Amino acid sequence: MSALPATMRAWETRGEGTLHPVERPVPRPGPGEVALRVHVCGVCRTDLHVRDGDLAPRRSPVVPGHEVVGTVVGLGAGVTRFAAGERVGVAWLRHTCGACRWCRRGAENLCPESRYTGWDEDGGYAEYAVAPAGFAYALPEALPDEQAAPLLCAGIIGYRALRRAAVPPGGRLGLYGFGGSAHITAQVAIAQGAEVHVLTRDAAARALALELGAVSAGEAYDAPPVPLDSAIVFAPVGDLVPPALAALDRGGTLAVAGIHLSAVPELDYQRHLFRERTLTSVTSNTRADGEELLALAPRLGVTATVTPYPLGRAAHALDDLAADRVHGAAVLHIGDLRP
Ligand SMILES: [Zn+2]
Ligand SMILES: [Zn+2]
Numbered sequence: 136m137s138a139l140p141a142t143m144r145a146w147e148t149r150g151e152g153t154l155h156p157v158e159r160p161v162p163r164p165g166p167g168e169v170a171l172r173v174h175v176c177g178v179c180r181t182d183l184h185v186r187d188g189d190l191a192p193r194r195s196p197v198v199p200g201h202e203v204v205g206t207v208v209g210l211g212a213g214v215t216r217f218a219a220g221e222r223v224g225v226a227w228l229r230h231t232c233g234a235c236r237w238c239r240r241g242a243e244n245l246c247p248e249s250r251y252t253g254w255d256e257d258g259g260y261a262e263y264a265v266a267p268a269g270f271a272y273a274l275p276e277a278l279p280d281e282q283a284a285p286l287l288c289a290g291i292i293g294y295r296a297l298r299r300a301a302v303p304p305g306g307r308l309g310l311y312g313f314g315g316s317a318h319i320t321a322q323v324a325i326a327q328g329a330e331v332h333v334l335t336r337d338a339a340a341r342a343l344a345l346e347l348g349a350v351s352a353g354e355a356y357d358a359p360p361v362p363l364d365s366a367i368v369f370a371p372v373g374d375l376v377p378p379a380l381a382a383l384d385r386g387g388t389l390a391v392a393g394i395h396l397s398a399v400p401e402l403d404y405q406r407h408l409f410r411e412r413t414l415t416s417v418t419s420n421t422r423a424d425g426e427e428l429l430a431l432a433p434r435l436g437v438t439a440t441v442t443p444y445p446l447g448r449a450a451h452a453l454d455d456l457a458a459d460r461v462h463g464a465a466v467l468h469i470g471d472l473r474p
Contacts, residue, residue: 139208145261146449147196150188154450162257162265169217169268170209176259177202177284178452178465180371184395185254186453193255201227201252202287203259204280214268224274225259225266226287227251228419244419260449262469272425277433285315285439285464286432293320294428296392296417300365302329309363311379312370313340315464316392319439321347326435332359337459343440358382367392373399380407380414388413439464445471
């Protein structure tokens with residue numbers, strides 16, 4: 136393995152609403168960790184919540200970014216899962232205890248000891264990153280870097296949300312909000328036989344939804360043209376919960392996919408919940424969710440619509456995401472040195 140440089144370019148935040156470009160020491164892998172030279176890092180809405188302090192800072196300053204694709208350039212003590220030169224992905228979940236009652240029943244996403252990339256530890260808005268080998272993903276060769284990155288959070292969380300939304304075979308699924316996660320989830324759902332209806336305020340996103348095979352695309356607060364068996368709220372907007380519940384047919388399920396949601400207005404039992412409608416959340420993901428989606432996505436022909444940014448424009452990428460100016464998923468190209 137060639138020697139790593141001493142310092143690297145990165146972005147960090149203290150949760151005060153801004154990102155700062157910095158020169159930092161290149162991190163060295165600890166026991167059980169791999170070091171990566173980062174190729175690309177996806178930009179996720181959760182990075183905005185870290186930047187803006189919606190998620191209380193757990194490490195400050197922290198390098199955001201949890202859709203990290205890179206080449207292994209260093210192995211900590213005891214790592215046998217990967218070898219130098221392999222391409223791997225690093226996602227949001229990076230540690231669980233393995234011993235609590237949730238870990239033991241296959242729900243490690245609920246582990247109270249869980250830790251996260253780009254929040255508890257430094258992430259991928261940087262030239263190099265380290266991650267626990269046990270939580271990194273081998274990436275299928277069929278997935279180019281730029282396609283793999285959005286799958287690592289947007290894709291995986293959407294996939295878990297899709298399962299939490301319990302779409303019956305051939306059922307009708309409503310997607311509220313249509314950004315990075317929803318546009319991948321829609322493709323998986325359609326490939327698996329669901330009829331997808333999209334509701335979003337963004338006209339370009341509605342056009343993309345129809346292009347990808349959605350049956351209808353309406354304004355965020357419109358009623359869908361048919362009652363829904365399942366729905367997923369992707370937009371971090373609690374005001375969408377009552378209309379999404381009201382749009383459900385008997386026995387329908389609404390899953391809220393975000394880690395952060397603005398206040399949910401008062402619900403009316405008859406209009407929103409009676410007739411056995413279910414309201415549930417989605418909390419992170421298990422490693423099994425990730426393995427499944429990464430294997431499934433290339434097979435189903437899922438293609439993320441990507442808006443690329445050079446590393447030097449990470450702050451702009453987040454501003455664009457906050458203002459709904461990103462088409463599909465934003466991805467930082469770490470080796471692109473343009474300002
Ligand atoms: Zn645990
Ligand atoms: Zn994310």
